Amino acid sequence: MRAVVAVLLLVVAAHAGLWGLLRDKQKAPDFTGILPSVSYAPFDGSAHPDVDNIPSAERIRSDLKTLSPMTRAIRLYSSTGGVELVPPIANEVGLKVTVGAWIDKFSDRNEREMQAAIELAKRNSNVNGIVVGNETIYRADQKVEDLIKLIQRVKSQVNVPVTTGEIWNIWIENPELASSVDFIAAHILPYWEGFSDKQAVDQALIIYQKLRDAFPGKRIVIAEFGWPSAGYNLKSAIPGPFEQAVTLRNFVSRAEAIGMEYNIVEAIDQPWKFFEGGVGPYWGILNASREPKFAWTGPVVDPAYWKLAGIALLVGILLSLPILQLAAPTAMQTLLLSSAAHGVGAWVATVFAYWTGHYFLFGSAFALTLGMILLVPLVAIALARIEEIAVVAFGRKPRRLITRAMTDVQEKKQTAALAKGEPVRFPKVSIHVPAYFEPPEMLKQTLDAVARLDYPNFECVVIINNTPDPAFTQPIQDHCRELGERFKFINAEKVQGFKAGALRIAMDRTAADAEIIGIIDADYVVTPDWLKDLVPAFDDPRVGLVQAPQEHRDGDRSLMHYIMNGEYAGFFDIGMVQRNEVNGIIVHGTMCLIRRAAMDMAGGWSSDTICEDSDLGLEIMEHGWLTHYTNTRYGYGLLPDTYEAFKKQRHRWAYGGFQIIKKHWRRFLPGNSRLSRDQRREFGLGWLNWLGAESLGVVVAILNLIWVPIVAFADIAIPDKILTLPIIASFVVTLAHFVVLYRLRVKINAPRMFGAMIAAMSVQWTVSRAVAQGLITEHLAFARTSKGGLTLMSVEFQAFWEAVIGVLLLIGAGVLIASNSFRQIHEIYIFAGVLVLQSLPFLAAVAIAILENSRINSFQWWTDTRIRTAELIGLRPVTLPPAIPARQKVAQEIHHDAA
Structure with a gap:
């Protein structure tokens, strides 16, 4: 702690020194x-x-x-x-x-x-x-x-x-x-x-x-x-x-x-x-309050400079105080966080100077106030991302993460106990596999993988709901019979409550002695050691849930799927690992193990949100149970078939997340649940960082688009230091956040990381639409994510509105630059640059929608192109078609003449 306090004082001194060094004094x-x-x-x-x-x-x-x-x-x-x-x-x-x-x-x-x-x-x-x-x-x-x-x-x-x-x-x-x-x-x-x-x-x-x-x-x-x-x-x-x-x-x-x-x-x-x-x-030598703006003798200085410096330092110190509440922060972690806090302090001082040094009509005051209101959460999001960079890059290694080394130690203990003849307890696990119009062959692969589990005490409940076509149900029922009595088949029609409704039925058919409930999606092929490695975590009676990451086995289906899979990996290798450190993981409805007692205490599966898995996980935490996470892959599912399906899945997650906020926000107030301060903070920042950032990005982009004609034709520029430069700084922080964390935590190469970034940006409009719908509606129907390759691509272009907004932003930037060619106002050029940056998420969606229907989406096209290029530049001999034997050639000519 002494080192942390020393670093904080050092940053304060450096910040004060910079103000002193940068003080302008002119002759x-x-x-x-x-x-x-x-x-x-x-x-x-x-x-x-x-x-x-x-x-x-x-x-x-x-x-x-x-x-x-x-x-x-x-x-x-x-x-x-x-x-x-x-x-x-x-x-x-x-x-x-x-x-x-x-x-x-x-x-x-x-x-x-x-x-x-x-x-x-x-x-x-x-x-x-x-x-x-x-x-x-x-x-x-x-x-x-x-x-x-x-x-x-x-x-x-x-x-x-x-x-x-x-x-x-x-x-x-x-x-x-x-x-x-x-x-x-x-x-x-x-x-x-x-x-x-x-x-x-x-x-x-x-x-x-x-x-x-x-x-x-x-x-x-x-x-x-x-x-x-x-x-x-x-x-x-x-x-x-x-x-x-x-x-x-x-x-x-x-x-x-x-x-x-x-x-x-x-x-x-x-x-x-x-x-x-x-x-x-x-133009006055006196301001509107009839006060002199400057002295006519002596050096020219800003009389309010030290007041601004005091504001900057005070805000920086106040924003740095939460660092003292972090669990064992390192010196470098403290340095980065405190520097960011003081950077915000300097920005606040700049805002104060602008506000007190300018005159405002109602319209300009309203626009500036609205801009500041939107920038406050943007700054908060940037600080949250800087904090995540600091903890991942400079903080201590994760301590609660279930690693392969830990499970190996547990396995050795079990083996040693069995060798000695000592009893080893294997609590019964009931694995639930909900399915809705899922391809039978895909679901069979899932069940076969469950049958291969290296765990002696489990059952599998397969429930197909609201799927009247026997072509989807009968093959699975027959397959369950072949796999044996451990597999229970349920064909439920007219099920209310979407996936949660089906899982409630599965709970009713669960064995009475099952202590742990496992949930996997119908497309997930689990590895044999899933239960063997993770069930021992429940030896601690306080543990209510253990979550494993999602992974996909069809990332090489196309270039689009390749980058989509890279985008998913970031959440499971970065965000979930960090949230696990404060017992605040997000539960997703596959590859999770839940203690039955914890589920019963939380009220079971609820249908009042379309993200019943995350809702249940939060309920379990609110009742004081511990949760654990592992980033070891124990199951491999399928990616959404199309970009349309990818966007629909993200829309469901975002809409469901907003439903959870509306349902649980009161429990985040002090004393209303057993959630810890760190858990409240992690969930709050997580929602702000995801739902808030995407929605805010769209709102600011549209407002800036509306402001373009005012800037271009009414001689009103956007003040850069307080409005546009923070947007650029936020973009830089977001870019650094993505690149640094991916390089440190996600095991993918640089091209795939770049593709993952494009995929992540491409759903900004989708998430913002979901949040907007969450504000005005209570319930939307559960939309199944199409997987398994049976879904055809829609004939409609899947990024129409993104294309409209993205192109309008680029046109707006062009209009600003053209109209500014004579005046050359710096703020207008910066504003045009902001519009270009804000167009990138929309254009990313357009790029993926175009990619999906193009030849370059195929890996074979890239392979053929590489071969052809190598042949053209002489790095590879040209491959000629094989010579046709004379007898075969004559036969082909006779056949051709006859035709």
């Missing part, structure tokens, strides 16, 4: 003077001024008192809607005002604006100029000649300089406009031209010089220069608090040095400017 020229002018809009909140955002005199007075120590003048953009209150109040605090008249396509409004501006200039001595229109030519709201007429009208009625505000290139392209104004009010905003913050000031000075060269002797004012503190990038232009502070301090210092007249845009953040893209609300 910038100090500015101790007063700004000549800043843009000011008296509106508050996120409501648009044209809707309902009339400023009050109190708000304006408070704002101007805050601004008066920072600037000598303010620039306005309109003269109505409450803005007309600004000039007289500005005069109270000694501020000059450049009045604005908003000009657009509406002549009535234009008239009101110009008259209001003229009146403000006449009545307020602190008005030092009028700007008629703001980027009116750029927006194409007025023609140049028409705007000149408006400017001349205003000039004729006031005694202050009159101009218009336009982007710098508009002035150069329209020299007649420059001739009509008293001074040039040029907007130079390098962000909107895609220049980086490092280039911004140089670019502004270059343009300023161009204007001076183009209009010698004309007064030139840079009427807008600024840099946003948040939002998304535009090509090389990256907004941010550091970028804003350094850019403005550099610009002001150099502008003052050359005597430039300028106006900084803007004084206060304007959350209502969401229509100007992600950066619209963030």
